[in-house]
Amino acid sequence: MKLFSPRTPRTPNYQAQFQQRWPHLNHPHVRSLAWLLDSSILLNTSHSRWDNQLAQLPPVNQTINNWLTELEQDSEPLVHFLALHPHTRLGHYAEHLLAFYFKWSGELVAHSVQVRSHRTIGEFDFLLNTASGLQHWEFACKFYLLVAPETKLSNYVGPNLMDNLNDKSHKIMDAQLILGQHPDAQKYLPAQLSAAKALLKGWLFYPATDTDALGEVAPLHCRGLWCRITELQHYDGDCFAILSRLKWLAPAKAYESETMSRSQLHAFLEQQFLSDSRPVLIAHLVPDGEYFVETERIFVVPDAWNLDSSILAISD
Template sequence: MPPGKTAKLADSFQHQFHQRWGHLNDIHVRALAWLLDAPDLLDPLAPQWQGKIATLEGSLPDDIADWLLTLDQQPDALHRYLDVQAFTRLGRYAEKLMAFYFEYRGILAAHGVQVRAGKNSTIGEFDFLLRIEGQLLHWEFATKFYLLESSGAGEDADYFVGPNLADTLGAKMHKILDRQLLLSQHPAAQVHLPTPVSQAQALVKGWLFYHSADEADAIAFGTHSEHCRGFWCALNEMERVQAERYAVLPRLHWLAPAKLAPNQTMDKQALQDLLAKHFVDDTMPVLVVLLEVEGESAIETSRGFIVPIDWRTRAGQRIKLVHPLT
């Protein structure tokens, strides 16, 4: 595990999650528990988000632990609702988990409502329309994973880059705040709204990954102080990564800290062999979880992206598209 406070903070969250939800075994129920109980990715009070960040903090029902335990023991209804396919995207999977919860709460007015202007023109989509205390709320929902590329010592959210370099945290939030949250004001949206939308906000969950503890300590960018975090390192820095056991998870299993059978894990040599083979013809970073064996389970203590050796250079080039003077 990389040294320093980044690792300790990551350990702290994983430890807390296992303490509270370690008794849950179903992978989808564990993912739902993480979505509901994990810290927000962004600070709702940070000025750059203009008061448009939603939170579940303080709103979970008192019986949430009992409900999740019952669901873990009888998960068939959740499995049918999710209808997970091989091609299911992580974002859509997380949305359906949240929709299941909102239906249980009795506050879901609509989910995934497309707004069109004519047959061939899609204006946008309402992720969630919620009915809370007599008001209609519009919530956009995102679950994101970003790596901080800070060689340019940037001071904004565009320095958090997606592992595949396709987007940045800044670009994502610009799209949500300046376009998606305005959807209810479009004339074509009115047919879908039983009453005017009282408030439009974004609920953002996820994990942020840092190359060093100093970065995690010094850079905020409007993030929640207790957001879920991990490390990233290049393939040639693997000596920094030390654990009892390791695993590479399928993308749909990225949300909650992992709880695996020991025979689903590997030692470091096996991990290095897997990574070396992967990076021969693929530049996509690999999410690795670090595990300790406790009894009959291997539980996650930390996680990080292993990136190709030239990733930082390509990430810097991606940032320059947004900040040409960097």
């Protein structure tokens, strides 16, 4: 069984596309920002279920390309901005990267606006000045594993088994996007909202059988694989890297000193899973000049990794 074999046309390899477009980007924050702007959203804008509630960023044009290249040459503005907004959670990191972009593009009216009365009612992730007026955007960056043969949104579960894609999409569409309709929210809005939309980015991880994605999911979403630790012995590849949480966004680019062999990887995972059952995200790497670049990513889970049936309980 070849884990890192070429993909079929219906499952394009995003890593190859990213490396072809952004070979000159090396700084981790700049690469993460490029991924955020360049990658597909998770959900399918053509599907009737979402009722025109999905936001999309504009295509990366030459102006944005030049801006990212300038940040690669001088990353201080981005590094300084992130330092002003300390983050340890991946979602907050991605949100601050997006705020940095909106500030540069001139669209940002406000970010992370808490709506309070006698209690906290909710929060506007972004208030944006768009061509069609003031818009409220909710943002999420999520990573889900498809864990059951039947492809439905509730079968895409988070690596910590705390939520699923169906629950998350319902929460955003049915609860968070209606915040602007609340009477107590009006004083926080500089103008009437023209729209409320959800921007969902991330990666979805599939069994090695190359499962078809669901119609509600964007056809060109970023895909990875997942397997149990004993299955790793069947797969090709002998150069890997462990991806820490804040490096989950863009495809990995590492120095040789940051890589490990198959035997080193297996020893690390076995030791890790003795005390911590959380899945570990790894990248398979190949040489590229002075760097090693990602060709595939995979969540590895313990053999005893058990799904809580309540996570899958909500039907789509």
